[in-house]
Amino acid sequence: MNEGFFAQAYEIVKQIPEGRVATYGQIARMMGHPRSARYVGYAMHASPGMREGVPCHRVVFADGSLARGFAFGGPGIQRQMLEEEGIIFLPDGKVDLAQCQWEA
DNA sequence: CTTATGACTATGA
DNA sequence: TTCATAGCCATAA
Numbered sequence: 001m002n003e004g005f006f007a008q009a010y011e012i013v014k015q016i017p018e019g020r021v022a023t024y025g026q027i028a029r030m031m032g033h034p035r036s037a038r039y040v041g042y043a044m045h046a047s048p049g050m051r052e053g054v055p056c057h058r059v060v061f062a063d064g065s066l067a068r069g070f071a072f073g074g075p076g077i078q079r080q081m082l083e084e085e086g087i088i089f090l091p092d093g094k095v096d097l098a099q100c101q102w103e104a
Numbered sequence: 105c106t107t108a109t110g111a112c113t114a115t116g117a
Numbered sequence: 118t119t120c121a122t123a124g125c126c127a128t129a130a
Contacts, residue, residue, distance in 0.1 A: 005127055024112055028126090035125045041111035042127085059111080067111035108130085116122080 005036065009043035016058045019086040020102040021095050023062045030104060037062075045070065057081045058102075064094035 008031040016022050025037040033039070044056040057078045060066050066078045079089065088096040095101075 028112085033126070036127065037112040038110055038125070039112085039127050045111050056111080061111085062113060070111050113125085114123090117120085
């Protein structure tokens, strides 16, 4: 395996349990790159995605919002997938990090 | 080698 | 409160 920044991000995301979500910054921090949050998202974009078992849909912004327009082919898709997994959404359209944010 | 870009985050107005 | 800008770091060209 090529232990690159991307592969590192995939490993972290793959460890997110079902019904939980993690923020880009949190993942970046886990991999030892607390300032590369932007690149974590980019890793998802360029990643093999769920095809490789990387549940990138469980990765959200620090405030619980999702990536719009770039996710999985259409807005709302990610939210639908998360709801299927048991993620709780707030009326604001954000994930309930208070209950669903992944704890290492 | 330098420059440009980006599924982010924090801060300021 | 929301919107805009700065800083951040890893790849690509």
